[in-house]
Amino acid sequence: MTxxxxxxxxxQVLALAPDAASRKAGSKLGAAGPWSEAGSSDEGTxxxxxxxxxxxxxxxxxxxxxxxGPAYKCSCPSRKFPCKHALGLLLLWAGEExxxxxxxxxxxxxxxxxxxxxxxxxxxxxxxxASGTASPGDPEAARRRAERRAERITAGATELEQRLxxxxxxxxxxxxxxxxxxxxxxxARMVDAQAPGLAARVRELGAIPSSGPGWPVxxxxxxxxxxxxDQGWLRRxxxxxxxxxxxxxxxGLHGSADGPQIHDRWLVLAxxxxxxxxxxxxxxxxxxxxxxxxxxxxxxxAAGRAPDLTLPVGLSFEAELSAHSGGGLRAALGERFTxxxxxxxxxxxxxxxxxxxxxxxxxxxxPWLDSYPVILDRVIxxxxxxxxxxxxxxxxxxxxGDLALPIALAPHSxxxxxxxxxxxxxxxxxxxxxxxxxxxxxxxxxxxxxxxxVSLCS
Amino acid sequence: xxxxSAPEGSWEELVTVALLGTDRRTPPxxxxxxxxxxxxxxxxxxETLRRRAGMxxxxxxxxxxxxxxxxxxxxxxxxxxRLTQLLTDRPxxxxxxxxxxxxxxxxxxxxxxxxxxxxxxxxPPQALPxxxxxxRGRTDLRxxxxxxxxxxxxxxxxxxxxxxxxxxSTPGGGxxxxxxxxxxxxxxxxxxxxxxxxxxxxxxxxxxxPAAARELLATTWTTERAEDRLMFLDSLRSGLCAADEPFLExxxxxxxRNVRATAAELLSALPExxxxxRMAARAGSCVAVDRTRGTPTIVVEAPxxxxxxxxxxxxxxxxxxxxxxxxxxxxxxxxxxxxxxWPRRLGGRTPEDIVALPVADDWQSELHAAWCRAAxxxxxxxxxxxxxxxxxxPEAGGPGAVSLSERSKLLATLGxxxxxxxxxxxxxxxxxxxxxxxxxxxxxxxxxxxxRAVVDALNIARDAGSYPWSFSGVMGLAERCLDPAEAxxxxxLTGIPEEPENAAPGAGSYWAEAFQRLVTTLRLRATMTKxxxxxxxx
Numbered sequence: 004m005t006x007x008x009x010x011x012x013x014x015q016v017l018a019l020a021p022d023a024a025s026r027k028a029g030s031k032l033g034a035a036g037p038w039s040e041a042g043s044s045d046e047g048t049x050x051x052x053x054x055x056x057x058x059x060x061x062x063x064x065x066x067x068x069x070x071x072g073p074a075y076k077c078s079c080p081s082r083k084f085p086c087k088h089a090l091g092l093l094l095l096w097a098g099e100e101x102x103x104x105x106x107x108x109x110x111x112x113x114x115x116x117x118x119x120x121x122x123x124x125x126x127x128x129x130x131x132x133a134s135g136t137a138s139p140g141d142p143e144a145a146r147r148r149a150e151r152r153a154e155r156i157t158a159g160a161t162e163l164e165q166r167l168x169x170x171x172x173x174x175x176x177x178x179x180x181x182x183x184x185x186x187x188x189x190x191a192r193m194v195d196a197q198a199p200g201l202a203a204r205v206r207e208l209g210a211i212p213s214s215g216p217g218w219p220v221x222x223x224x225x226x227x228x229x230x231x232x233d234q235g236w237l238r239r240x241x242x243x244x245x246x247x248x249x250x251x252x253x254x255g256l257h258g259s260a261d262g263p264q265i266h267d268r269w270l271v272l273a274x275x276x277x278x279x280x281x282x283x284x285x286x287x288x289x290x291x292x293x294x295x296x297x298x299x300x301x302x303x304x305a306a307g308r309a310p311d312l313t314l315p316v317g318l319s320f321e322a323e324l325s326a327h328s329g330g331g332l333r334a335a336l337g338e339r340f341t342x343x344x345x346x347x348x349x350x351x352x353x354x355x356x357x358x359x360x361x362x363x364x365x366x367x368x369x370p371w372l373d374s375y376p377v378i379l380d381r382v383i384x385x386x387x388x389x390x391x392x393x394x395x396x397x398x399x400x401x402x403x404g405d406l407a408l409p410i411a412l413a414p415h416s417x418x419x420x421x422x423x424x425x426x427x428x429x430x431x432x433x434x435x436x437x438x439x440x441x442x443x444x445x446x447x448x449x450x451x452x453x454x455x456x457v458s459l460c461s
Numbered sequence: 462x463x464x465x466s467a468p469e470g471s472w473e474e475l476v477t478v479a480l481l482g483t484d485r486r487t488p489p490x491x492x493x494x495x496x497x498x499x500x501x502x503x504x505x506x507x508e509t510l511r512r513r514a515g516m517x518x519x520x521x522x523x524x525x526x527x528x529x530x531x532x533x534x535x536x537x538x539x540x541x542x543r544l545t546q547l548l549t550d551r552p553x554x555x556x557x558x559x560x561x562x563x564x565x566x567x568x569x570x571x572x573x574x575x576x577x578x579x580x581x582x583x584x585p586p587q588a589l590p591x592x593x594x595x596x597r598g599r600t601d602l603r604x605x606x607x608x609x610x611x612x613x614x615x616x617x618x619x620x621x622x623x624x625x626x627x628x629x630s631t632p633g634g635g636x637x638x639x640x641x642x643x644x645x646x647x648x649x650x651x652x653x654x655x656x657x658x659x660x661x662x663x664x665x666x667x668x669x670x671p672a673a674a675r676e677l678l679a680t681t682w683t684t685e686r687a688e689d690r691l692m693f694l695d696s697l698r699s700g701l702c703a704a705d706e707p708f709l710e711x712x713x714x715x716x717x718r719n720v721r722a723t724a725a726e727l728l729s730a731l732p733e734x735x736x737x738x739r740m741a742a743r744a745g746s747c748v749a750v751d752r753t754r755g756t757p758t759i760v761v762e763a764p765x766x767x768x769x770x771x772x773x774x775x776x777x778x779x780x781x782x783x784x785x786x787x788x789x790x791x792x793x794x795x796x797x798x799x800x801x802x803w804p805r806r807l808g809g810r811t812p813e814d815i816v817a818l819p820v821a822d823d824w825q826s827e828l829h830a831a832w833c834r835a836a837x838x839x840x841x842x843x844x845x846x847x848x849x850x851x852x853x854x855p856e857a858g859g860p861g862a863v864s865l866s867e868r869s870k871l872l873a874t875l876g877x878x879x880x881x882x883x884x885x886x887x888x889x890x891x892x893x894x895x896x897x898x899x900x901x902x903x904x905x906x907x908x909x910x911x912x913r914a915v916v917d918a919l920n921i922a923r924d925a926g927s928y929p930w931s932f933s934g935v936m937g938l939a940e941r942c943l944d945p946a947e948a949x950x951x952x953x954l955t956g957i958p959e960e961p962e963n964a965a966p967g968a969g970s971y972w973a974e975a976f977q978r979l980v981t982t983l984r985l986r987a988t989m990t991k992x993x994x995x996x997x998x999x
Contacts, residue, residue, distance in 0.1 A: 014542075036978075226479075407518055428613045
């Protein structure tokens with residue numbers, strides 16, 4: 004797949020930035036000033052020389068035609084990837100017509116792209132086109148490894164049940180004094196038991212007693228769901244297949260994307276990152292215009308690096324997705340047939356009661372779901388209570404009814420909330436977001452009239 | 462959200478048991494003993510899922526009134542993208558003190574807003590929060606930002622206390638002001654409105670019907686509080702005319718000293734007023750030309766007392782620390798004297814001749830400074846020109862009788878072309894080190910001769926071997942104010958020159974960097990302008 008001839012939008016370029024500082028630095032270099040000898044080829048290579056503080060300009064070259072996403076090379080010493088020069092050059096190329104003229108690549112750029120494409124072709128012929136799946140190795144050894152891991156998890160889950168029983172015998176009121184340490188210790192034991200899913204839930208338990216009023220209710224809910232997960236694992240043989248798969252993946256044994264292939268035109272509904280100290284997780288929600296399916300792509304980056312998959316919100320592209328086994332929404336991106344292009348299609352939406360019902364139904368397949376992706380049609384962002392109360396509560400109210408879903412607010416989501424309010428101006432909007440027991444988290448919105456999608460998370 | 466009303470009671474009970482512990486309480490539907498905690502958790506899991514799956518939407522709160530429509534055309538896409546970039550460039554996050562070669566985007570926002578307003582574009586609504594945040598942090602941006610932001614920004618500001626300033630800075634807080642043609646509504650708002658609303662009302666009427674505003678103020682003048690009277694009086698500054706004199710004369714007898722002083726100041730800006738006449742008589746008796754010396758010389762006899770009449774006309778009797786009483790009074794008298802008085806009083810001389818006369822006994826700086834203040838207050842270009850003198854005169858570079866800040870105020874009374882020409886001449890003679898304040902009052906983009914003078918002076922400073930950060934103020938101004946068309950002429954300066962013997966080490970590359978930033982910024986400004994220029998219908 005090649006992308007030559009298709010200009011990107013500046014948003015698409017900026018989404019590649021590994022962090023906010025790079026985004027800013029790249030924006031500043033997206034003007035003609037420091038660049039010389041910039042050009043682009045029909046094969047999808049963009050190159051240019053960027054004057055820095057030294058006497059020798061940096062050589063920047065980018066291959067935008069690669070199907071796995073753009074590749075970069077720059078002679079600057081930055082460890083950021085892509086560096087600000089690559090971002091700036093792409094912005095320049097995405098901007099005004101004529102600033103990056105078509106032409107013949109200089110030798111230094113030509114050598115790099117040739118080398119890359121040769122290596123890519125070699126790889127494709129040796130692996131038969133499969134993308135980096137591990138060698139199957141010895142099936143017998145793999146089975147034994149899996150068995151040993153299952154035994155460890157069983158031991159961990161049994162131990163965890165014991166801890167929960169002790170906690171409830173003594174009462175949750177004592178949990179407030181117990182502090183964080185005991186939970187950290189238990190979480191570490193779950194890591195040793197090779198059950199990262201259990202470890203993460205235990206860590207969250209530790210934070211609940213200090214999370215403000217109403218904590219006993221939340222603590223009991225989370226303990227009960229953790230107990231349910233333990234029990235699900237201990238009796239996984241007796242569960243229906245799909246539910247067993249869900250339990251396994253909640254424990255941390257992720258299935259592979261071996262479900263059916265879905266070929267469709269996918270609209271990018273939202274893309275957002277969450278990060279902890281070690282890892283940045285990027286979630287991308289897609290909606291298939293033919294199949295009507297909603298799919299979730301996950302991609303990861305080590306701390307400080309952007310995950311490599313970037314899809315611009317509001318654009319659509321034709322591609323094959325393979326669903327993960329177990330009937331969840333998660334999928335893996337297969338072959339892409341077209342680059343993302345602007346689209347006027349809007350996904351069909353539902354009312355607030357239907358949205359709540361969708362979440363309720365989804366809980367049957369996965370009781371541990373915190374939320375479910377939903378598109379609300381014709382809702383009005385409405386302040387609930389006085390503007391002077393902090394934090395101000397908001398809801399999404401049906402324009403044609405008298406019901407509303409509360410908006411789940413986190414401190415970092417406030418700018419997005421105000422963008423949503425501004426976009427609406429009191430008129431109905433279409434909103435995509437995650438609907439769950441915390442309320443509704445808006446991620447993307449479309450204005451009532453014509454107008455492109457506005458991302459609410461960045 | 463509401464939860465289903467099913468067995469709400471049983472959930473409450475489960476929470477109570479969980480809080481106290483199964484050793485103290487027995488969970489419902491289970492015997493005591495080893496299994497109690499597990500039974501409790503089983504029941505809680507079922508109950509938790511029942512509650513989550515049974516969520517229902519809540520009743521909707523009152524919907525906000527829709528915002529007023531914005532009839533302006535939308536920004537072209539490229540310009541909308543540029544706005545987002547300018548707004549995300551927050552100052553204080555850059556690479557410390559060194560400015561690098563990249564433009565300061567936030568500094569270009571004021572120009573961008575001016576251009577967008579000139580074309581009458583509407584903003585993309587989703588950009589409004591960032592725009593309001595920017596205007597909240599920078600009061601200098603507010604007028605242009607709020608004009609551009611339009612009606613929906615006021616709608617938003619009513620929902621977010623952080624943006625309340627937008628309601629304050631917009632007449633009537635975004636609620637439509639009554640038309641002056643609706644006397645009942647005007648009267649009602651004037652009688653019952655909040656102070657800020659009343660000031661806005663008075664200001665709005667003053668711009669359209671100066672006399673009506675004065676009459677409105679007169680209806681309640683005696684009942685207003687002193688600090689309010691001061692603010693209301695201040696709103697008469699715009700559209701000041703001879704018809705305001707009787708009202709202002711009455712205000713000279715006000716109980717409040719500040720109100721009296723403001724009334725006097727306004728009257729002195731009316732050359733025909735009785736107060737101006739009284740001041741001219743007082744000042745005239747203090748200043749005369751002595752023809753008995755070899756060259757005609759101005760002699761000054763400062764007032765010996767500050768009598769009740771002077772005080773009533775706004776002269777402040779007590780000087781600030783370190784100033785003599787008599788010179789303090791003289792200065793105030795000359796300040797408030799119509800400048801047309803002096804040619805008559807001093808032998809029919811022109812302002813230039815008068816300024817050129819020697820002044821006896823060290824009174825020159827006192828007298829010239831007072832004339833400067835009068836020229837600025839009365840916006841008199843003839844006197845400003847005379848007091849500025851030739852830009853190439855040696856004393857123009859200071860320290861002369863007229864300080865740089867006074868000069869920049871005097872320049873502001875001249876036409877933009879003349880102003881630019883004077884500053885260009887000044888820079889050509891005195892260089893850049895004193896020019897920053899003067900450049901600040903020149904019209905943007907700088908006229909050709911001025912731009913060339915600045916670039917030449919920067920070039921000279923570079924060749925003289927100094928560091929560019931000694932000129933960072935002027936550099937920053939040049940980035941924002943040079944005509945983008947000058948970028949071509951600057952090309953030759955972005956290279957790193959050979960270092961001369963006596964140059965500061967490494968200065969050459971710093972200069973190259975500074976000039977690169979200048980060129981990049983100029984290019985960016987040209988692009989910005991192009992992005993905002995609507996395509997011509999073909």
